[in-house]
Amino acid sequence: MGNDDHAxxxxxxxxxxxAYGLLVERHSESxxxxxxxxxxxxxxxxxxxxxxxxxxxxxxxxxxxxSSFRTWIYRIAMNSALKTLDKRKAxxxxxxxxxxxDGRPGIQLTDPAAGPDRLLLxxxxxxxxxxxxxxxxxxxxxxxxxxxxxxxxxxxxxAALDMSQSSAKQAVFRAVQKLRRSLAPLWVKS
Amino acid sequence: MRHLTEEELIEHYFSEDANxxxxxxxxxxxxxxxxxxxxxxxxxxxxxxxxxxxxxxYGRRIWQSIQQPLLPYPSKPxxxxxxxxxxxxxxxxxxxxxxxxxxxxxxxxxxxxxSQAVTPQAEKERVVLFILDDHLxxxxxxxxxxxxxVSGEEAAGLLLQAEARQLLADNRLYRQTLAxxxxxxxxxxxxxxxxVLLEVANSPGPLSDAEIxxxxxxxxxxxxxxxxxxxxxxxxxxxxxxxxxxxxx
Numbered sequence: 343m344g345n346d347d348h349a350x351x352x353x354x355x356x357x358x359x360x361a362y363g364l365l366v367e368r369h370s371e372s373x374x375x376x377x378x379x380x381x382x383x384x385x386x387x388x389x390x391x392x393x394x395x396x397x398x399x400x401x402x403x404x405x406x407x408x409s410s411f412r413t414w415i416y417r418i419a420m421n422s423a424l425k426t427l428d429k430r431k432a433x434x435x436x437x438x439x440x441x442x443x444d445g446r447p448g449i450q451l452t453d454p455a456a457g458p459d460r461l462l463l464x465x466x467x468x469x470x471x472x473x474x475x476x477x478x479x480x481x482x483x484x485x486x487x488x489x490x491x492x493x494x495x496x497x498x499x500x501a502a503l504d505m506s507q508s509s510a511k512q513a514v515f516r517a518v519q520k521l522r523r524s525l526a527p528l529w530v531k532s
Numbered sequence: 533m534r535h536l537t538e539e540e541l542i543e544h545y546f547s548e549d550a551n552x553x554x555x556x557x558x559x560x561x562x563x564x565x566x567x568x569x570x571x572x573x574x575x576x577x578x579x580x581x582x583x584x585x586x587x588x589x590y591g592r593r594i595w596q597s598i599q600q601p602l603l604p605y606p607s608k609p610x611x612x613x614x615x616x617x618x619x620x621x622x623x624x625x626x627x628x629x630x631x632x633x634x635x636x637x638x639x640x641x642x643x644x645x646x647s648q649a650v651t652p653q654a655e656k657e658r659v660v661l662f663i664l665d666d667h668l669x670x671x672x673x674x675x676x677x678x679x680x681x682v683s684g685e686e687a688a689g690l691l692l693q694a695e696a697r698q699l700l701a702d703n704r705l706y707r708q709t710l711a712x713x714x715x716x717x718x719x720x721x722x723x724x725x726x727x728v729l730l731e732v733a734n735s736p737g738p739l740s741d742a743e744i745x746x747x748x749x750x751x752x753x754x755x756x757x758x759x760x761x762x763x764x765x766x767x768x769x770x771x772x773x774x775x776x777x778x779x780x781x
Binding site for chain 1: 548576583
């Protein structure tokens, strides 16, 4: 896959614009997934995917053949997603954490037949998870998403975030620590 | 019995621990660590909304939506870089390296100047460059830490401020000493650095995210970091010259 990507990049740089279409088709779903993990909004993620591949095309000449295209495009996607998130915050269009909005995409916790107590607990869990994500620095958030939710290796995260492997590990560690601290009172209650 | 640290437990969760069996054995016999591990596992079991599946042909739809304004890359000879087999490229680099080394040796033999005594002025300059290099190195590290600082880490924040205070005193001295040296870039950078150090050193408490962001924005710490790196490279490149003249002596 990686070598095929490099062949397509060579073709694009040699003037074959359509070869980039194959790269887009190949990577757009995984880019969407990463964008969604960060923005948690389907519409925003679609925009991020478009912007990512546009920016990717324009800076393809700067791509270094020694790295993987996926890692490189992830980096662009994550930066775009963070920018979108900032923009959304600035517009104050995100719901306040405590006021959980039913219209947001569903969390994967609740059994549809669950009782009101369980529903209430799930809402509180989601609100605390969301608050923990907000407390994470951008680097921690990205490292956490890639490691825990996308199952990427520390090596790949380090390459995507342009940092050492130990820094990537530390970022994941701090993110988990924040999530744990945020959810800890609930385990005591339950 | 030493308990497992949170970091070790998180590493274990992600199967990144080197001594997995030792950790597993410990978790079986230590209730406290087992409880901590369960808490971490519970926290990590909480996921946000899952990304919805994309329809078939999603990638093609994305490509169609963006392809219109994109212009094809002109076919340039420099892209032939990709076609050169890597081994041949590595070989060419090696040859170039050897040629450069040999040329350097020959140049050194044919152009070695007669011995010169080191003047006190040159010796002083060498010492100043050496100390300045150290100062710039410490400043660079402080700026990097500042750019990656996390609010809430009080101990780290206090250390950062202590270091800033120490650097501030040194920086004033260097700035004043080098003011008349006729080096506007160096003077401007030291002046800029002093303002940032002053802000960090005089912050009433550990720096918050907002304060760090304000410093980055208002004091352009990123551009300062770049300036410092440029200066360090320059100062480092000046040092061997002094070394050369010392060797000559």
